[in-house]
Amino acid sequence: MSCNEWQEYTLKDVIEFNPKESIKKGTLSKKVAMDKLDTFKRKISGYEETEFTSGTKFRNGDTLLARITPCLENGKTARVDILEDNEVGFGSTEFIVMREKAGKTINDFIYYLSISPEFRNVAIKSMTGSSGRQRVQKDVLENVDILLPSIEEQEKIANILSSLDDKIELNNEMNKTLEEMAQALFKRWFVDFEFPNEEGMPYKSSGGEMVESELGMIPKEWEVGYFSDISEIHDSKRIPLSKMEREKRENIYPYYGAASLMDYVDDYIFDGVYILMGEDGTVIDSEGYPILQYVYGKFWVNNHAHVLRGKNNFSNEYLYLLLKNTKVSHIVTGAVQPKINQKNLNSIRCVIPSDDILEKFNSMIKSKYEYRIKNEDENKVLREIRDTVLTKLMSGEIRVK
Numbered sequence: 001m002s003c004n005e006w007q008e009y010t011l012k013d014v015i016e017f018n019p020k021e022s023i024k025k026g027t028l029s030k031k032v033a034m035d036k037l038d039t040f041k042r043k044i045s046g047y048e049e050t051e052f053t054s055g056t057k058f059r060n061g062d063t064l065l066a067r068i069t070p071c072l073e074n075g076k077t078a079r080v081d082i083l084e085d086n087e088v089g090f091g092s093t094e095f096i097v098m099r100e101k102a103g104k105t106i107n108d109f110i111y112y113l114s115i116s117p118e119f120r121n122v123a124i125k126s127m128t129g130s131s132g133r134q135r136v137q138k139d140v141l142e143n144v145d146i147l148l149p150s151i152e153e154q155e156k157i158a159n160i161l162s163s164l165d166d167k168i169e170l171n172n173e174m175n176k177t178l179e180e181m182a183q184a185l186f187k188r189w190f191v192d193f194e195f196p197n198e199e200g201m202p203y204k205s206s207g208g209e210m211v212e213s214e215l216g217m218i219p220k221e222w223e224v225g226y227f228s229d230i231s232e233i234h235d236s237k238r239i240p241l242s243k244m245e246r247e248k249r250e251n252i253y254p255y256y257g258a259a260s261l262m263d264y265v266d267d268y269i270f271d272g273v274y275i276l277m278g279e280d281g282t283v284i285d286s287e288g289y290p291i292l293q294y295v296y297g298k299f300w301v302n303n304h305a306h307v308l309r310g311k312n313n314f315s316n317e318y319l320y321l322l323l324k325n326t327k328v329s330h331i332v333t334g335a336v337q338p339k340i341n342q343k344n345l346n347s348i349r350c351v352i353p354s355d356d357i358l359e360k361f362n363s364m365i366k367s368k369y370e371y372r373i374k375n376e377d378e379n380k381v382l383r384e385i386r387d388t389v390l391t392k393l394m395s396g397e398i399r400v401k
Contacts, residue, residue: 005149005150006147006148006149006396007147007148008145008146008147008148009104009145009146009147009148010142010143010144010145011141011142011143011144011145011146012142012143013101013104014101014104014105014148015098015099015100015101015104015105015110016098016099016100016101017096017097017098017138017141017142018056018096018097018138019058019062019097019099021057021058021059021088022057022088023052023057023088023090024052025051025052025053026051026052027051027052028049028050028051028052029049029050029051029052029088029089029090030047030048030049030082030083030087030089030090031047031048031049031050031052031055031089031090031091032044032047032064032080032082032089032090032091032092032095033047033048033091033092034066034071034076034091034092034094034095036091037064037066037071037076037077037078038076038078039074039075039076039260039261040075040077040115040383041075041078041168041172042078042079042111042165042168042169043078043079043081043169043172044064044078044079044080044081044082047082047089052090054093055090055091055092055093056090056091056092056093056094056095056096056097057088057089057090057097058080058088058089058090058091058095058097058099059080059083059086059087059088059089059099060080060081060082060083060084060085060087061079061080061081061099061100061107061108062079062080062097062098062099062107063077063078063079063080063097063098063099063107063110063111063114064077064078064079064080064091064095064096064097065077065095065096065097065098065114065123065136066092066094066095067094067095067096067123067135067136067138068094068133068134068135068136069127069132069133069134069135071094072120072123072124072127072136073124074260074262075115077111077114077115079107079108079111094135096136096138096141098110098114103151104148104151105148105151105154106151106154106155106158108154108155108158108159108162109154109155109157109158111158112157112158112161112390112393112394113146113394115390116390116391116394117391118394118395119144122140122141122144123136123141124136126140126141147396149396153399153400156400157393157394157400160389160393160400161386161389161390161393164382164385164386164389165386167382168379168382168383168386171375171376171378171379171382172375172379174371174375175372175375175376178368178369178371178372179372181368182317182321182365182368182369183321183324183325185361185364185365186318186321186322186324186325186361186365187325189357189361190322190325190351190353190361191325192204193208193210193218193219195357195360195361196360203219204219208220213351214349215349215350215351218351219353219354221354222351222352222353222354223351223352224349224350224351224352225349225350225351225352226346226347226348226349226350227345227346227347227348227349227350228346228347229311229312229350229352230310230311230312230314230318230319230322230350230352231308231309231310231311231314231319231346232308232309232310232311233306233307233308233342233345233346234270234274234307234308234309235279235303235306235307235342237269237270237307238269238301238302238303238305238307239269239300239303240302240303240304241255241265241300241302246262246263246265250264250265250266251263251264251265251266252264252265252266252267253265253266253267253268253298253299253300254295254297254299254300255299255300255301255302256276256293256295256299256300256301256302256305257301257302257304257305258276258278258279258280258281258282258283258291258302258304258305259278259281259282259291259293259305260293262302265300267300268298268299268300269299269300269301270298270299270300270301270307271297271298271299272296272297272309273294273295273296273309273316273369274295274296274307274308274309274316275292275293275294275295275307275308275309275316275319275320275323276292276293276295276301276305276306276307276308277290277291277292277293277305277306277308277323277340277345278290278291278292278304278305278306278340279303279304279305279306279339279340279341280304280334280337280338280339280340281304281337281338283328283332283338283339283340284328284329284332284338287327288327288328288329289323289324289325289326289327289328290323290326290328290340292320292323292324293305294316294320294369296373306340306342306345313355313358313359313362314358315358315362315365315366317362317365317366317369318358318361318362318365321365322350326348326350328340328345328348331344331345331347331348
């Protein structure tokens with residue numbers, strides 16, 4: 001960095017790394033696991049309350065930086081905001097915690113410094129260890145020299161960047177609400193069978209006729225079929241890319257793995273709305289439900305995720321919500337490497353609703369997912385603006401007076 005009026009410091013003199021905190025063993029505390037840090041998102045997505053045994057400790061305002069590969073490269077860095085005043089939480093030992101030093105730095109600025117390209121490059125280059133288990137060397141970070149603006153300018157820089165992240169997080173909250181609404185509607189219609197009858201009343205509780213089936217009682221004129229009746233599997237189009245191949249490609253189109261966005265590449269093999277379902281490795285959650293991604297647009301996917309679309313009258317959104325409500329642990333094979341193969345996936349038994357009810361549901365659900373896509377598209381633009389402005393603000397190219 002180079003900028004008039006900014007002063008040069010060594011990071012350990014202006015940032016407290018892994019500050020000392022105390023939690024008595026056995027105390028019920030909030031724990032943040034690594035999977036609760038999303039890629040390139042400021043907000044922690046969740047936590048659990050559990051007895052403290054060991055782990056990295058932190059307070060509100062602290063920055064959590066993943067120090068292990070590939071979590072750091074994937075952008076797992078977040079700002080803690082889940083605690084009460086004076087509450088101490090804990091999490092993965094693979095976090096490096098960074099905290100402000102009075103009169104030198106402020107926490108909000110530290111977070112944005114930690115996601116800046118210059119800082120990330122230093123952290124990534126400092127990683128050592130065996131392949132796949134490389135970790136950031138904290139002492140290397142601590143001894144990096146940087147040019148630092150005044151506290152007043154740090155506050156202004158953080159305010160500008162925070163305003164963009166605030167809007168991104170608002171859109172994420174809206175999408176979370178839309179998802180909850182969609183889930184509630186699906187369960188009411190296709191689990192509780194309370195879809196509107198011809199008079200607009202809830203079918204089952206209004207005396208709608210139910211008949212026996214191998215999946216229990218279902219509405220009259222509905223059937224039981226197989227997953228293959230409602231879904232198309234497009235796995236044959238998948239082409240895996242090695243990490244080296246991905247690094248050679250420009251960052252344009254999303255590259256998805258079994259459970260998450262992994263990278264960006266310069267080409268795509270799918271275009272449209274698809275459901276990605278983990279095929280091997282991470283395939284189910286702790287309750288036995290499949291790991292899913294609702295994706296759209298132009299993208300690439302590796303060979304660790306099934307690529308699914310709705311078939312006939314079954315929309316992609318119906319398929320997504322059905323899988324969200326279907327436990328699949330009984331079709332998982334492989335003790336060492338869990339796997340869901342196509343044959344077992346297609347063999348899942350499922351209820352086939354009548355066409356008229358499907359059409360009504362598809363019509364009602366469509367707008368919710370269109371709005372979700374609109375919010376996600378807006379967030380892409382906001383992130384691009386934030387990242388561009390972040391680089392210029394952190395280098396002093398743009399000054400805030």
